[in-house]
Amino acid sequence: MTNLQNGNGEPGTPPGVGPNMSGIFLVGVNHKTAPVELREKLAFTDVQTQTAMELLRQSSHISEAMIISTCNRVEVVLVTSDYGLAGNTVLSFISKTKSISPQRLKAAAYIYTGDAAVGHMFRVASSLDSMMIGEPQILGQIKTAYKTAVNHKSTGVILNRLMHKAFSVAKRIRSETGIGGHAVSISYAAVELAKKIFGSIDDKIVLLVGAGEMAELAVEHLIVNTTSKNFFVANRTFSVGVELAGRFNGSAIRLEEIPDKLAHVDIIISSTGSPDFVITKNQVKPIMRKRKNRPLFFIDIAVPRDIDPDINRISNAYVYDIDDLQGVIHENIETRNRESIKAERIVDEAVIKFTDWYENLEVVPTIIALRKKLRVIIEAELSKTMQTLQPLTPEDQHSFKKMADAMINKILHDPTVFLKNPGPHRNKSVYLNFTRKLFNIDE
DSSP states (O other): OTTOBOTTSOBSOOTTOOTTOOEEEEEEEETTTSOHHHHHHHOOOHHHHHHHHHHHHTSTTEEEEEEEEOSSEEEEEEEESOHHHHHHHHHHHHHHHTTOOHHHHHHHOEEEEHHHHHHHHHHHHTTTTSSSTTOSHHHHHHHHHHHHHHHTTOOOHHHHHHHHHHHHHHHHHHHHSSTTSSOOSHHHHHHHHHHHHHSOOTTOOEEEEEOOHHHHHHHHHHHHTOOOOOEEEEOSSHHHHHHHHHHTTOEEEOGGGHHHHTTTOSEEEEEOOOSSOSBOHHHHGGGTTTTTTOOEEEEEOOSSOSBOGGGGGSTTEEEEEHHHHHHHHHHHHHHHHHHHHHHHHHHHHHHHHHHHHHHHHTHHHHHHHHHHHHHHHHHHHHHHHHHHTOSOOHHHHHHHHHHHHHHHHHHHHHHHHHHHOOOTTSOHHHHHHHHHHHTTOOO
16 A cells, blocks of 8 residues: 555555554545546446445445545545555555556555544535635535435444534534635626625626626526526527526527616626627716616626726726636635634544544443443342332332432443543553453453
């Protein structure tokens, strides 16, 4: 397993990964370690994902499995009894399935185990590991991957707990930090600016000029944020405008109709290939009186520009070009990066709590078995005693049972505390094994 990237993203053999080590194990590649042409080859379809999980679960050293496959990452999350075997199994499977040489795959792969795997999963779900920090899509993609794994019964107690905690951490980061509250794309920035100009865009009328991809995305985001059904498309090729308007349940108009339509619309998004201005100051100025000075908002995403910048000199008319939007995006990226510091602290706290739960997981069966054995002994002796004290009222019987419960709790308190945390330099499994032998608890 040489040439893999370790938990810090650095080349080399992952520290602590070897035979007879067990726990949560994650191996993957993402946009930081592999170019898009490799990520494309590694991507799993739904059918391939299902097949892969079934095959992985057939391995005697793998008890739980889940696969996350998006355009920016492919990650396999496992619960295994042997880190070394798990790594070899996954990498060998992917290499053969995707026809990629082991050397090329290992050069791009990273491995996380234990706490590092837990923390990585929390960071991914919270979009702290995304190409664009704070993007919301990844959480939905992980939920879909988890649902697939659950439906195919390839998860268990540990991965179920891990994923539900990951969703909880992501939700907390969204609510307690500003990591997702600032636009970091042209389309989102356009919507954010429109909201600032109008306060609310719920009833605003939108005109799309041209059919550029970014302009379409901006319209999609605007429509999501408004209940208005008034939407118009103007395109040099009228048939293209009709097709696009149909997608957004709007209406198509011809370019020549734009000057008249300016009196009625509120937001104009323009992205054409025209070498000249499509809308000029002389077209806008006369219609402002008809609009009774209602604000008119222009989003110019074209290069060269479609909208005459002199329109900004007209009262209540606002023109933002792609450089203005890029400036908003830059500021918001800086804000997200600052907020990510708070998010990382939330992740660290969550990892500590999850690790505490996981480390005590192996203690629980022993404590339950010990409690069961004590209860059987005490209830048997109590039953004998109560028979000699007949007749007893229901209240008396209840008091004896409460006393028995209190005795069990007090007897087990110190052993439970010790078994959960025997000390930093003591092997917990040794004490668990000794306790089971000391009290003759069956395996």
